[in-house]
Amino acid sequence: MPIYEGIGIINEKYPVVLEIGRYLTKAGFAGESSPRCVIPSKIKTKDAAGSRRLSDFKDSADLYQMLVEFLHHLYCKYLLVTPKDRKVVVVESLFATTIWRQTLAKVLYLHYEVLTVLWIPSPIASVSSTNQDTALIVDFGSEEVQIIPVFKGVTILCGVVCHELGADTFDKELKSILMDNCLNNSNKEELDRCLTPAKVEDIRVRCCVVTSSSRAAQIQRPEDITLTKFKPFLYELDGQNFLQFHGIAREKPSEVWFKNDDRDGISIPLMILQVLSICPVDTRKPLAANILITGGTGMLPGLRGRLLKELKTLTANSADTLMNDPVLQERFANGNYEFKMYDPPVKPNCMAWLGGTLYGATEALGLRGINKEFFLKHGLIPDWCDLQFDMVNANGSPVISRG
Amino acid sequence: MAHVQQLEGAKYICCCGSLKPICSIYFCRHCLRLRCPYCVSHEVDSHYCGNCSENMPSAEAKQKKNRCGTCYDCPSCRQTLTIRATTIQIPSEADPAKLAVQKLYYLACGFCRWTSRDAGLPDSPSTSGTWQEPESPFSKEIVHMHDYLRVLALREKNSKEKKFVHKSKYLAAGRHGLAHLLPKRYPISTPDEMYKPIPPPEYVAPTKGDDEFQELSDKFFEEEINVPKVTSLEQRLHQLETQPHETSALLPTHKQLLIKRSLRCRVCERNISKPEYSPVSVKFKIQLNAFYHVVQVRMAAPLSQPLNPGGTATILLKLSNPTQFPTSIKFLPFAFVPLSKDDLSSQMGALDVKVDPARESSTDVSLPSNISSPSTSITIIASPSHGGRSALPSESSSSSQMMKEVHVLPIRNEKFVNNCRLVVVPEAEVVLPPKDETSDFVDDYADTPDFNDDPKLVPWRKANKATVCLDIVRDQNSNPEEEPVLGITIEYDYVNTIVALENKSSPGPQKVRLQTHVLISLNTGYIQ
Numbered sequence: 001m002p003i004y005e006g007i008g009i010i011n012e013k014y015p016v017v018l019e020i021g022r023y024l025t026k027a028g029f030a031g032e033s034s035p036r037c038v039i040p041s042k043i044k045t046k047d048a049a050g051s052r053r054l055s056d057f058k059d060s061a062d063l064y065q066m067l068v069e070f071l072h073h074l075y076c077k078y079l080l081v082t083p084k085d086r087k088v089v090v091v092e093s094l095f096a097t098t099i100w101r102q103t104l105a106k107v108l109y110l111h112y113e114v115l116t117v118l119w120i121p122s123p124i125a126s127v128s129s130t131n132q133d134t135a136l137i138v139d140f141g142s143e144e145v146q147i148i149p150v151f152k153g154v155t156i157l158c159g160v161v162c163h164e165l166g167a168d169t170f171d172k173e174l175k176s177i178l179m180d181n182c183l184n185n186s187n188k189e190e191l192d193r194c195l196t197p198a199k200v201e202d203i204r205v206r207c208c209v210v211t212s213s214s215r216a217a218q219i220q221r222p223e224d225i226t227l228t229k230f231k232p233f234l235y236e237l238d239g240q241n242f243l244q245f246h247g248i249a250r251e252k253p254s255e256v257w258f259k260n261d262d263r264d265g266i267s268i269p270l271m272i273l274q275v276l277s278i279c280p281v282d283t284r285k286p287l288a289a290n291i292l293i294t295g296g297t298g299m300l301p302g303l304r305g306r307l308l309k310e311l312k313t314l315t316a317n318s319a320d321t322l323m324n325d326p327v328l329q330e331r332f333a334n335g336n337y338e339f340k341m342y343d344p345p346v347k348p349n350c351m352a353w354l355g356g357t358l359y360g361a362t363e364a365l366g367l368r369g370i371n372k373e374f375f376l377k378h379g380l381i382p383d384w385c386d387l388q389f390d391m392v393n394a395n396g397s398p399v400i401s402r403g
Numbered sequence: 404m405a406h407v408q409q410l411e412g413a414k415y416i417c418c419c420g421s422l423k424p425i426c427s428i429y430f431c432r433h434c435l436r437l438r439c440p441y442c443v444s445h446e447v448d449s450h451y452c453g454n455c456s457e458n459m460p461s462a463e464a465k466q467k468k469n470r471c472g473t474c475y476d477c478p479s480c481r482q483t484l485t486i487r488a489t490t491i492q493i494p495s496e497a498d499p500a501k502l503a504v505q506k507l508y509y510l511a512c513g514f515c516r517w518t519s520r521d522a523g524l525p526d527s528p529s530t531s532g533t534w535q536e537p538e539s540p541f542s543k544e545i546v547h548m549h550d551y552l553r554v555l556a557l558r559e560k561n562s563k564e565k566k567f568v569h570k571s572k573y574l575a576a577g578r579h580g581l582a583h584l585l586p587k588r589y590p591i592s593t594p595d596e597m598y599k600p601i602p603p604p605e606y607v608a609p610t611k612g613d614d615e616f617q618e619l620s621d622k623f624f625e626e627e628i629n630v631p632k633v634t635s636l637e638q639r640l641h642q643l644e645t646q647p648h649e650t651s652a653l654l655p656t657h658k659q660l661l662i663k664r665s666l667r668c669r670v671c672e673r674n675i676s677k678p679e680y681s682p683v684s685v686k687f688k689i690q691l692n693a694f695y696h697v698v699q700v701r702m703a704a705p706l707s708q709p710l711n712p713g714g715t716a717t718i719l720l721k722l723s724n725p726t727q728f729p730t731s732i733k734f735l736p737f738a739f740v741p742l743s744k745d746d747l748s749s750q751m752g753a754l755d756v757k758v759d760p761a762r763e764s765s766t767d768v769s770l771p772s773n774i775s776s777p778s779t780s781i782t783i784i785a786s787p788s789h790g791g792r793s794a795l796p797s798e799s800s801s802s803s804q805m806m807k808e809v810h811v812l813p814i815r816n817e818k819f820v821n822n823c824r825l826v827v828v829p830e831a832e833v834v835l836p837p838k839d840e841t842s843d844f845v846d847d848y849a850d851t852p853d854f855n856d857d858p859k860l861v862p863w864r865k866a867n868k869a870t871v872c873l874d875i876v877r878d879q880n881s882n883p884e885e886e887p888v889l890g891i892t893i894e895y896d897y898v899n900t901i902v903a904l905e906n907k908s909s910p911g912p913q914k915v916r917l918q919t920h921v922l923i924s925l926n927t928g929y930i931q
Contacts, residue, residue, distance in 0.1 A: 024640075033545040034643040036468065065815075072445070080469045080662050082446045111813045113444070130608035131548045206633040212618035231627045250628065290610055301619060301648075308613035340610040345541030345548075347646045354545070361549055362556035367563065 015087035015365055016079060017356040019122070020070075020104070022055050023142035023167070024296065026353040027074055030089060030360025034346070035353050037078040043069045060103045067107040075112075083112040087369065089360035091352050094121045094148065094155070094384075095162075101381060109375045116369035118359060119381060123148045123155050125355025126294045130342050136275065136287040138268065138307075140295035140348070142167045145257075145268060147275045151283045157384075159278040161271050165257055167297045171200045174208065174253040181246035183232055194237055203235060204253070210302035211251035213309050219252050254300060258310055269310040270328075277331050289340040296349035304341050311339040413701045415693065416920040417442060418808060420741050420816035430696040432901045433671040434804060435917060437693060440666070442812045443675055448665040451682035454483050454658055458682055470657035473531065477512035478522075478642055478653035484510040486530055487518075508532055510655050522654050537644040537654045547606040554601065669811045670804065698732060698835070698895045699723045700921050703870045710887040710925060713879040715826065718889070718925065723868040724835035728898035728912075731832045734873070736825060737890035739920040741816045742809055819922055821890035822881035826874040829860055835867055842866035875925075887925040894918050 014029040020041055028035035042051040043066050054070060057063035075083045088108055092101065101119075108114045127135045133153040139146045145165040149156040178200070179191050211219070218224040230247030237243060257268045272291070276284045293304060315332040346354050359365065370381050382389040414422040419442035429438040450464040451457060452471035459471070475484040486508050495503035507526035510519040520526070524535055539545065632650050639646040647653060666676040677689040703721035710716050724730050834854050842865075856864065863870045877887050899913040 031549060032468075033539045033542045036643075038640040038643060068441070068813075076445065076447075076662060076664065078659075080447055080450060080464070080660060084444055084446070128552065129548070131551060131604050132607050202635055205636045205639075206630055207628060209619060209623075211624075212621070215621075215624065229624075231624070233628045233630060235630055247624075251624075302623075304616040305613065305618040308616055309618055312613055338612065340612045341616055342608045342610050343616075344608045345544045345606075346539070349646075350643070358548055358552050359556075362553045363560045364552075364556040367556070367560055 013081075013086050015089055015118075015360040016075075016081070016083075017089040017091065017353060017360050018074075019091040019353045019356060020054065021093075021142065022053075024349075025070075025074070026350060027079060028353065028357065029079075030357045030365075032357060033354070035350060037074075038349070039074070039078070041070070043073070060099050063100065063103045064107060064111075067104060068111050071107060071112060083114065085113065085115055087116045087118070087360070087365055088114050089118045089120065089356045089365065091120050091122050091125045091356040094123060094146075094157075094160070098383065098385075101383065105370075105375060105381045109372050114372070116365060116371045117381075118365045118369040120356055120359055121155065121384075122294075122352040122355075123150050124153070125353075125359065126292060126351045127153070127355070128358055129346065129351050129354040130292060130344050132290065132342075134283075134286050135290045135292040135342065136272065137292050137294055138272065138298065140166060140293070140298035142297070145271070145295075147268075147271050149275055149279050149283065149287050151279070151287060156279050156283070159275050161275050161278075163266055163271060165266075165268065166295075167201075167204070169256060170208075170253055170297060171197065171204060173256045174204055174249070175200050177249045177252050178203065178245055181249045183244040183246060185243060191243075194241075194243065199235075199237070203249075204300075207233060207235070207250050208253055208300055209250055210254040210257075210300050210306045212302070213306065213313065215251060216255055216258065216306075219248060219255065254303075258306070267310075269307060269314050272307075272311060273314065273328050273332055276337075277328055285337065288337045290342060291339065292342045292344065292351070294348045294351040298348045308339050308341060311337075315339075412924050414819075414922045414924075415697070416739050416819075416922065417815075418742065419812050419814050422817050422819055422922060425693050425697065425699055428693040428697075429666065429675045429691050430693040431668045431671060431673070431675055432691055432696070432899065433673050434668060434808075435897065435899065435915060436670070436808070437697070437919065438666075438668055438675055441815055442669065443666045444669050446665050446667060448663045448678055449680055449682070450660045450662055452658060453661045456682045458680070459660060464660055467657070469660045471660055472657070474658035475510055475534070475655040476641075476658050477515060477517050478656055479517040479638060479650065480512060480515040481641065482512050482514040483658065484512050484517075484519075484655055486532075487511045489526065510534065517653075519655060522651065524654075534655050537642050537656065539644045544606045547604065551604040551606075558601065669813075670807055695725050696897070697725070697919055698730065698893060699725060700891075700893065700923065702923060702925070706887075706925050710823070710875075710877050712822075712877050712881045712883055715874065715876045716925075717872060717874050719862075720871045720873060720923070721868060722833065722835060722871060723838075725838050725867075726898065727837050728896070728914075729834060729836050730896040731834045733832045733894040734825065734829055734871075735892040735894055735918070736828060737821055737920065738892045738918070739890070742805075742812065742814050743816075819890075820881075820885050820888050821922060822878045822885060823875045823887050823889040823925065824878070825889075825891065826876050829871075829873070831857055831860055833861055833869055833871060835869060838867040889923045889925060890920065891923070892918055892920050 014031055017026075017028055017030050017035075019026040023041060024038050025041045026035040026038050028037070040051075041054045043054070044050065045052050052066065054063070054066055057066060071083070075081060090104065090108075105117070108117055122139070123137050126137050126139075127133060127150045134151050135149075137146075137148045137150060139148065143164065143166045144162045146160065146162045149159045175195055178195055179188060182191055185191055185194075218229070225246075225248055230251070232244055232247050233250065234242045234244050259267060276288055279287060291307075293307075315337055316335050344351060375381060380386075411424060413424065415425055415428050415437060416422055417428055417437045417439040419439065421439045421441045423439050427440065429440075429443065430436075431438050447461070450459045450461055450469065452459070452474055454474040455471065457471065457473070459467070476482070477484050487510070489507050489509065490504050491507055492502040493505050495501045505528065507528060508530050509524075509526045510532075512518070519534060522535075527533065634647055634650050634653065638650070638653060639648075642653060642656060645652065663678040663680075663682070664676075665674055665678065667673065668675050674689045675691045676687060678684075679686050679688055699722065701721055703719040706716055706718065708716075722732060833856070854861075854864070856869075860872060861869050862872055875889055881887075894916060897915050897917045899915060
């Protein structure tokens, strides 16, 4: 009963920490070490599809209704608290669209009557969950891979590089490989029907690995691909039906991250070098020694080792592998960069969320949170890309510079 | 019964502009307005376990992370686990030479056959056995990080309160060159203390090079992968503490609690629905469903032929009075005016809470010219026939309530189509007697008092129900693809007993005249 909630030792109302991603939403309470729930960012609908992703919104009114419904579901089914008057920490993407932020703010402040919301950009949150302040964040999202350098707590925005190499691209690649490498069914149409996006995702999560560089080289040469080397595996479709795939389907899809022959001609190790070369010269070595992998897709076994190996090979002394980029060659081909990766205390998919709870449990929420009065007065929330909010006053709170 | 009322056929328009069938709409007896789940505030009333129906006080629920103390979920398929007993023979304590039978218990899933033995958990000698719970391997480190950041944040707060300009923009940067750990909750006094360095954090995530993070070895690929032994994404996300990769690491998790919700009107802040505390009870302490207060309307017979644009038809509407008091119903042309913050935007400052213009214009509402005053979906109107008795709220209080509604209610203004209208608005009012619970069991028409109805308007009536015959016409220029929808406004008497209960000096129940707006879809509004 709510009346007793304020009595006793545990009278503190812990803030809710939300990270609404494109694919999954993480929600929980500040001060805890793992989220209470990770659920798809979807709402149920009455039509044939049965559900709709939040990212498929048509306009702000449509998004508003979807967010109201989604947050209601989240609060009543998983968090089990009254949203009113409870503080919220929102961990958001650096590149969240204005319409998304404004609508989410409206829903939180007006519909759910939240008093204070702390908006944290996910790179800052991810860095703080290592308890350090410098990291080169490689974020494997559902749509794209973003590489964001954060140096001494400051995001180097001009150095951010993104490419469409996220889970969606991976799954597309995986599906085409699965179609070509099925051993017990050659009917393409039937395979296409069996391999629904959910099944492909399941195969990615359960079977796929990032292979070693020596095997990756073999994959490129078709004559080396033998069944003895790449052990086939069985995947259960339902109780009776199994599909057997060539073992190459486990290892080849992740090569999208390392080969350079896709339409952008870009691989993740190259992206990392590009970011480093954009960053100021003094920050390059610390950043290279503090690479942080976040995002659920980055949890594939073997990814960290392979990435470090590739970086080492690319920058090795004798390397002529740095494509034809003279700038990169000049800066990195001497091999004096040492690449290191964080071994963080949580799995990559909860990194940013953990940063949110760390902030949420401190006084920072009151200091840096945007309260309801501010939103009611100005009708918007501060945003780094909005020049109105370019200044802060002595208290650190944002000042609106327009007249 | 529910399916009759749950028809999408007759939708009531809530104050906030949502369209809902009568069974999912509420009626606030204090504001005398319709409310719907969208525009009331939802509160957590009590926590309970859906499996064992045990109540849990909210403080305890919070402590146990909203999980039941006794019930477990299968980590593999999310079904509820059952406790199974098994016996073993052990040497008896009294006489080691003899064997005694001891009962042991383990958890098993009846659906996917997972057992706690699969997780390598030993059987427990007691039914409530303490099963190992998933715990984050780094929880200690995370606590350290929490403590450290708290110190930083407190430092920042203190420096702010003391007007010492804090140079670093980000918390993460605050550590450098800044003062001493501050366990005290009050601001420190001297700048000296401020500039003492903070001791380095107890834990920082280590970084490792390629000698430690190695590529998958060739040995890894020599083994064939057994897919069912690898956890699926769903299984991992249900055990967030560890997110195991192997199914053998799945551990039973406590069942998530459910809640009972109470609803509160945002305007008058009184409860609209409050369930009973007991989890097994399906009753409510307060349940102000519109079903018990508002005149119900639905189609009594289907349209005899399709209604094309410009065509006319005669429809039969069934009305029923759910209240304990007689009511008199009058039909009016559709007169719903959506709540809008437009006229109040000057007071609201820069806040842009206007309804999306595309949505606003898409509502096909054509307002009759004779309705000039903007009315909310239910308006209190002075009725000349009851003028003496009814203590009506004055014009000003009604408009102040409207102001409050505009500020407090979340406005939805759902899109709707209204392409039919009444040919002639009947002058006569239809009087409905109060609901009598026993009348449903009496097949005798003789009891029905004579109301001197015009048989052309009211062809049938029984107890608190009556059917009404109305002539309608479909707009000439309406889209033939859309189904015909009739929007009407119904004005009826409502006897407010709450006034007499709250205010002892009041002479008796207050009788008011209310309006409600209904959209009846003529093709689907009738189901046999």
